[in-house]
Amino acid sequence: MNHIWVLFLAHVVLSTVATEVHESGELLNTAEVCQYMQCVEDGSKLSLKFNETMWKQFSEQLNTTFDLNTWNWSKLDDLVQENRTFEVVFNGLETLHVHILQGHGSVTTLNLDNNQIAMVENEAFANFKALMTLSLRGNMITVVNDFVYNPNMLQHLDLASNRINDIKGLKTYTLSHLTYLNLSHNLIKSIGTELSKLEALETLDLSRNAIKRREKPIILPKNLQQLLLHNNELTTWPFETVPETLTDLSLGFNQINLTKEATNVRRLDLSYNRLASFCGECFPSLEELDLSGNYLEALPRFGNQPTRLRKISFNRMPNLQSIERSTFQGVTEQLHELEISFCPQLTTIEFHAFADLKELKRLDLSYNALQQVPENMVNWNQIEQGVNLQGNPINCACSMQWLVDRVIPAMHSKRELHKLFPNLRCAQPAIYKDHLIVHLTVHDNLMCRKYQEMDLPGMETVVQLMKEHRQMQFVRAQQIILAALICGIILEGVSAELGVACALPAGPPVPIGLARSLSGSKSSSSKLELVVSSVIRSRDSSFTGGVVLPVVAPDVDAGKSGVSPL
Ligand SMILES: *[C@@H]1O[C@H](CO)[C@@H](O)[C@H](O)[C@H]1NC(C)=O
Ligand SMILES: *[C@@H]1O[C@H](CO)[C@@H](O)[C@H](O)[C@H]1NC(C)=O
Ligand SMILES: *[C@@H]1O[C@H](CO)[C@@H](O)[C@H](O)[C@H]1NC(C)=O
Ligand SMILES: *[C@@H]1O[C@H](CO)[C@@H](O)[C@H](O)[C@H]1NC(C)=O
Ligand SMILES: *[C@@H]1O[C@H](CO)[C@@H](O)[C@H](O)[C@H]1NC(C)=O
Ligand SMILES: *[C@@H]1O[C@H](CO)[C@@H](O)[C@H](O)[C@H]1NC(C)=O
Numbered sequence: 001m002n003h004i005w006v007l008f009l010a011h012v013v014l015s016t017v018a019t020e021v022h023e024s025g026e027l028l029n030t031a032e033v034c035q036y037m038q039c040v041e042d043g044s045k046l047s048l049k050f051n052e053t054m055w056k057q058f059s060e061q062l063n064t065t066f067d068l069n070t071w072n073w074s075k076l077d078d079l080v081q082e083n084r085t086f087e088v089v090f091n092g093l094e095t096l097h098v099h100i101l102q103g104h105g106s107v108t109t110l111n112l113d114n115n116q117i118a119m120v121e122n123e124a125f126a127n128f129k130a131l132m133t134l135s136l137r138g139n140m141i142t143v144v145n146d147f148v149y150n151p152n153m154l155q156h157l158d159l160a161s162n163r164i165n166d167i168k169g170l171k172t173y174t175l176s177h178l179t180y181l182n183l184s185h186n187l188i189k190s191i192g193t194e195l196s197k198l199e200a201l202e203t204l205d206l207s208r209n210a211i212k213r214r215e216k217p218i219i220l221p222k223n224l225q226q227l228l229l230h231n232n233e234l235t236t237w238p239f240e241t242v243p244e245t246l247t248d249l250s251l252g253f254n255q256i257n258l259t260k261e262a263t264n265v266r267r268l269d270l271s272y273n274r275l276a277s278f279c280g281e282c283f284p285s286l287e288e289l290d291l292s293g294n295y296l297e298a299l300p301r302f303g304n305q306p307t308r309l310r311k312i313s314f315n316r317m318p319n320l321q322s323i324e325r326s327t328f329q330g331v332t333e334q335l336h337e338l339e340i341s342f343c344p345q346l347t348t349i350e351f352h353a354f355a356d357l358k359e360l361k362r363l364d365l366s367y368n369a370l371q372q373v374p375e376n377m378v379n380w381n382q383i384e385q386g387v388n389l390q391g392n393p394i395n396c397a398c399s400m401q402w403l404v405d406r407v408i409p410a411m412h413s414k415r416e417l418h419k420l421f422p423n424l425r426c427a428q429p430a431i432y433k434d435h436l437i438v439h440l441t442v443h444d445n446l447m448c449r450k451y452q453e454m455d456l457p458g459m460e461t462v463v464q465l466m467k468e469h470r471q472m473q474f475v476r477a478q479q480i481i482l483a484a485l486i487c488g489i490i491l492e493g494v495s496a497e498l499g500v501a502c503a504l505p506a507g508p509p510v511p512i513g514l515a516r517s518l519s520g521s522k523s524s525s526s527k528l529e530l531v532v533s534s535v536i537r538s539r540d541s542s543f544t545g546g547v548v549l550p551v552v553a554p555d556v557d558a559g560k561s562g563v564s565p566l
Helices: 002-024 026-030 052-058 073-079 398-412 415-420 437-442 470-498 512-519 525-539
Strands: 037-042 045-050 085-089 109-111 133-135 156-158 180-182 203-205 226-228 248-250 267-269 288-290 311-313 337-339 362-364 426-428
Touching: 045 073, 073 085, 398 415, 398 437
Parallel strands: 045 085, 085 109, 109 133, 133 156, 156 180, 180 203, 203 226, 226 248, 248 267, 267 288, 288 311, 311 337, 337 362
Antiparallel strands: 037 045
């Protein structure tokens, strides 16, 4: 009797010691497998990763290449601990065919990514009774077999980036705990009822395959929450119904031309399809909607009910021309983010278009064809993350002076909004073409002033008057420059000492000083710009705005001609 007690006590002591050794991690240093696998302990997780370099060093005595199919998994016995997840990783091997592995009953995660595996035997992983995660990404598998034993604990199966074209097996195999299945980047052509038995499945990734809808609709597992079907070849809505649990649906980059109801979907991506219209009422639970890259001519209406929409992306719409106020009236109170960018025909935004969006925090209107926008389109102060108007061909006319007077200074005071300045430029009128609008704040009321009102030092002696229609004067400018050039040359050569003004062919005389200063330059307006701006700079060193003010068409006042004879 005593004998047994002693043995029992000894056992308790020994196992306690053993546990301590485990905890101190010493075992990881001494275990043989850790000589060719990188053993890392992280809290309640132990991870063993095969390392080719270490294996070569280790196997010099043995002189063998590593063979997954014959490797003795009992070598892991020493490392087993209760309640610890146990991950084993073999990557980068050349294992074309996986036979039935001896396996290990304590391994919870098996990662066999990137091993050139083309064929996996039925029940190859049947001996991994505790397996919860199996990853076979980046191999060359074509058929999904019944890899695991029944019953199994498998929750997470990753088969992405293989050559799978046959998933019929998934219909008959029992994977009653499977919650995650990744079949993206494969060669699947159609899906019918194959997945309907995966009752625990929550996340299903079928993106980047070649799935078309055949005659029959796709039947989805009944508890599915997230479905990714983007980058396939669907030409129509692929389901008859979707499960009530489905909240995330990604159908981008297909050729879908109509939609059907999905009452509980919250995030819907239909970007880059062939939709000409969108049924706003079909998705009453929507919070995020991406309709970019479709053929809608107007933003959709979202019914008469207030919606929960928080974000709408409506970019790259080739047919969108205007945004009407009625689109957002009263129904999209929660909207935080709105993107309408890269729409090449979008020229009009109605008064108060976004004014009803009380929660709007970010408005992206960049790279459209907007020449102007109404000041009252939005409540500028409420938009924390700013209104992005970059890349639009803004007409910097007097009607947009409010932008420079009120919006830009407010944006300027918030550093995080400065990123919205670099491509916020004028496209018109010609004098401000390509100028940063933020620089036009240097002078008061700049867009509304005529040139003669400008009080830039030195300006008045160079240019006395500007025409009203500035942008029309480009051609005339070139005529004048040409004439001035000729005139200057003549004056230089012949009649400089006479001190007479040179009459231009189609306009009043030009001061000789200007003609002379131009005579050395080529007849291009950019040169003229340079000359004039350098005059401005040299006359007044306090002009530090950093803006080169262009000058177009020096239309010369006849009354002041004849000054500065040579
Ligand atoms: C393999 O182990 C060597 C030496 O321990 C290390 O330098 C190398 O980065 C490891 N290789 C990988 C792929 O982790
Ligand atoms: C290792 O194997 C190769 C051929 O597989 C052989 O040529 C070589 O002699 C072997 N080295 C040792 C140390 O056994
Ligand atoms: C694996 O190794 C254990 C000892 O660690 C041994 O008992 C067992 O027979 C080996 N199994 C195979 C298949 O070689
Ligand atoms: C393992 O987990 C079970 C259930 O959570 C618990 O009863 C047991 O004490 C744990 N064992 C260890 C060694 O932590
Ligand atoms: C599935 O795998 C692909 C390819 O590696 C990856 O990009 C994607 O994020 C995965 N899907 C999910 C839902 O995790
Ligand atoms: C959608 O496209 C199919 C052909 O792919 C066509 O038969 C059908 O009329 C289209 N439906 C709509 C609503 O445009």
